[in-house]
Amino acid sequence: MSTIRLLVGLGNPGPEYSQTRHNAGFWLVEQYARMHGHTLQPDTKFFGNSTRIQKGGMDLRVLQPMQFMNRSGNAVASLANFYKIAPEEILVAYDELDLPPGVAKFKTGGGTGGHNGIKDIVARLGSHDFHRLRIGIGHPGDKSKVTGWVLGKASQADQLLMDDTITEACRSIDILLQQDMRAAQQHLHSFKAQREK
Template identity: 90%
Template sequence: MSTIRLLVGLGNPGPEYSQTRHNAGFWLVEQYARMYGQTLQPETKFFGNTARIQKGAMDLRVLQPMQFMNRSGNAVATLANFYKIQPDEILVAYDELDLPPGVAKFKTGGGSGGHNGIKDIAARLGTPDFHRLRIGIGHPGDKSKVTGWVLGKAPQTDQVLMDDTITEACRSIDILLQQDMRAAQQHLHSFKAQREN
């Protein structure tokens, strides 16, 4: 059984960002909490919205940092320190430019890929060795267009793909918690394979 104790979803706070691609991590944790009948509630001491999911042996904290993306690490480190959660017990979900809409992948450690939220979390935790769930949002094809892209709203076709992927990724998190990373990765991979057929 995997020992993930903290699930973090990255995004930017505020209604003007709620529908933007950069908030894919927010969408995932909101949906995951909903699957267990939970709603994320403001928790000022952790600089974000939190929920707790308990089922059988699972005791999972869910966090949406409510500071801007490049300061996400503050909330993550504060909550992790408070509950004595180690970096390798943390899973962070976020938007990934290098994956197309409709694809999500697990990854452990490594670089930030230029993602400011991941960069800040690694800096605050003092290590990049936490688990990640990358949700594909696609790339605009030109570096100069990236900011407008991530802070823009996806067209309906892409949004449907992202929503389906997030639903499947939530199921994969369950598999990760009940089994292990390999089983979760296989589930996500087979979902992608099914859709391409």
């Protein structure tokens, strides 16, 4: 059994951002909560929306920080400190420029990849040791176009790829919680391989 106790999805609050690529992490936690019959509720104590999913041996808190991407760490650290959740018991889902739409990958620790949400979480937790779930959104090809890209809407084709991947990623999180990281990674990898056939 994995010891993940907190699942975080990164994005920006507000209707003007809800359909933008940068909100892939929000989409994931909303869908994950739905799959388990929950909805995320405003939780001002932790600067975001949250829910708690308890099933079998699973006791998972799900969090959507609502203070804009570059201040995501505030919500994460507040909840983690309150419930005494260690960095290595946290999984953070977010958009990844370096992966194409249709691909998602787990990763443990490492750098921030220039992602403002991850940077702030590292700063607030004082640790790089949390797990990440990177959801591919593709790259516009030029550094100067990155801001417009992440804050823009994906094409219909790319959106469908991302939606499918998020569904599989949610299933992989269940596998991670019931088994371990390796089994979860294998599930995501086999999903990608099947689609490429």
